[in-house]
Amino acid sequence: QVQLVESGGGLVQAGGSLRLSCAASGFTFSNYAMRWYRQAPGKERELVAGITSSGRPTNYVRSVMGRFTISRDNAKNTVNLQMNSLKPEDTAVYYCNRVIGDFWGQGTQVTVSS
Numbered sequence: 001q002v003q004l005v006e007s008g009g010g011l012v013q014a015g016g017s018l019r020l021s022c023a024a025s026g027f028t029f030s031n032y033a034m035r036w037y038r039q040a041p042g043k044e045r046e047l048v049a050g051i052t053s054s055g056r057p058t059n060y061v062r063s064v065m066g067r068f069t070i071s072r073d074n075a076k077n078t079v080n081l082q083m084n085s086l087k088p089e090d091t092a093v094y095y096c097n098r099v100i101g102d103f104w105g106q107g108t109q110v111t112v113s114s
Contacts, residue, residue, distance in 0.1 A: 002026040002103045004096045009108030012086055016112070020081040022096030022105055030074040033099045035059070036081045038092035038110075048094070051079060063089070086112045 008020040020036070033052050039045040049070040050059035057070050069082040079096060093107040 002098065002101065004098065004103060004105035006094065006096050006105045006108040009094060009110045011111045011113065014087055014112055014114050016086050017082070017084045018086065018110060020083065020094055020108060020110070022079045024077045024079070024096075024098070027098070029077040033058075034072065034079040035097040035099055036070060036079070037095045037097055038090075039095070039107075040089075040092040043092075045095070049081065050099070083110070086110075088112045088114045 003025045005023045006020060008018060010018060012018055031053055033050060035050040036048040037045050038048050046061060047059055048061055048064055049057060049068060051057050051070045051072050055072055067083065067085045072079045083090065091110060091112050093109050095107045096105040
């Protein structure tokens with residue numbers, strides 16, 4: 001069955017960096033576009049960034065442009081989110097998503113302290 005497992009979250013000071021990873025299994029990873037979403041307390045889930053099956057980034061939300069980079073490794077079945085210059089407003093649970101079929105991971109918490 002489709003499984004998505006996020007890792008790499010944690011507590012970091014403003015201005016710091018984190019690298020999130022999502023390990024995918026149960027399907028042919030290289031055939032599917034993937035996305036990262038986030039949900040902050042009391043807010044709706046929002047799309048952060050997407051990436052095509054071949055590795056072209058798409059759909060960066062304006063607030064992370066120039067700071068976050070999405071990438072994938074089809075040989076390792078992972079999709080990554082490099083987050084630099086983190087801000088307190090980036091605090092959220094970050095989720096990995098397979099676009100087709102709408103599969104989700106369990107999420108990883110990112111907390112940015114000021």
